[in-house]
Amino acid sequence: MIEAKNLEKRFGKQLVFKDVNFKINDGEFISLIGHNGSGKTTLVKIMMGLEKKSGGEIIIDKKQTIGYVPQFRNIDLDYPLDIEQFVRLNLKWKLSPTKRREDNKLVNEILEKTHLTELKNRPLGLASGGEKQKAYLAQSLLNDPKVLILDESTASLDVEVKMQLMDLVQELNKKFKLTVIFITHDYELSKKYTNRALFFANKTIKPISIDDVSEDMFELGGR
């Protein structure tokens, strides 16, 4: 479980959010919605310990490893590693052959889970947008996270590919009880896949039920 109590964040004098209270239960699939600059990425960075909070509390069980799929990646056409090797970047160096075999098994399992087995030898630079997102997802699954954070992972994909990726995430969420935090600007996806939302507006964050999520909450600039 992840819990925020009176959480507050400022950059210098500028307030990002305050009076933030919410709970995210294990196995939930939750959207983070709100206009650009409302602090969605900042919140997940605080969860991961990459950014300091300015006040209040955020409680995360230490055993709850977090996998984060960032919004941008610098992968151009000449990027040399193939999909499997890209995923393997997130492995630690192990000397023992037994441990290495375990690693190989784990990589194969994750490639299977993310439907990448057939594509594992394709250079990532030549992969399609959807395949790349799957590879990023697979890489972050390597640490066996209990919480998965997707930072606008579907933003640059066409509708069909978006759905495929989200179906995959939903499958992981249901089968492996993976908590999924989905930062998004996509109303349809939020409605279709997530159970609840955290709504970022007016310098605070409010948990709302998925029925209360409305299209105007996604408008550029927010309210």
Next chain:
Amino acid sequence: MFGYEFMREAFIASTFIAITAGIVGVFVVSRNMSFLSHTLSEIGFAGASFGVLIGISPLAGMILFTMVSSIAVGSLSTESSRREASISTISSLFIGLGILFLSLSSQSSSYATNILFGSIVGISSKEVQQLMILAVVVIFIILLFYKSLAFDSFDHIGASAAGLKTRFLSVAFLITLALSVSIGSQIVGSMLVFVLLTLPGATARYLVHSVPKLIMVSVGLSLAGVWLGLYLAFITNWPVTFFISSFEVIVYFLGLSYKNWKLNH
């Protein structure tokens, strides 16, 4: 040709240079640091002439200057958009200084050309020993941080997201790069050391698709270049640097053509 002592020394030295540059080059290219490695070569020249001026060894001067400046560039370019400008700034300063030091010292201009363009006759067995030790240090540092360095170099954003200390890795890598430049300058010269630090690593990217294979191919191409270069320089009496750079450039274009051919088939 191995009957000559200087050729034996040159062969040993360049083998170590090629292995080091081949390994480091893979990371130079994937971290987009080709321009920096070129600049460090020029800075190495300034350092060597500084060493001559104050009476320490040129190698020590080079190591001093390249280390200080690579860390300076590293800390100046916190924004990646500022990196090119800060590299140009630092290199302008050091090229100017290099020319000043050289004119102040009593060494002849042929000495300067040795530093700049390299020489196979200018290397002593003591220098070969120093070079071997430094090469081992560089390879050791790379091995020590290999996994994290590979993650950060081939997926900087992913590595940051996974919580790696990317800033520390960057400094550690800059130090190995500075050392590699200083080592390489002994044979191929400071102006062209960057050939070995960039081209084999760049060519490898067109041929293979995993980090260990990239390193193997890069080291292989680098070794082939210096061995062939030394041999041709010996029989023709033309500069070794010319042969090394020509070889690496030709191989680069072959690699690029291979990739394009593969894309269309």
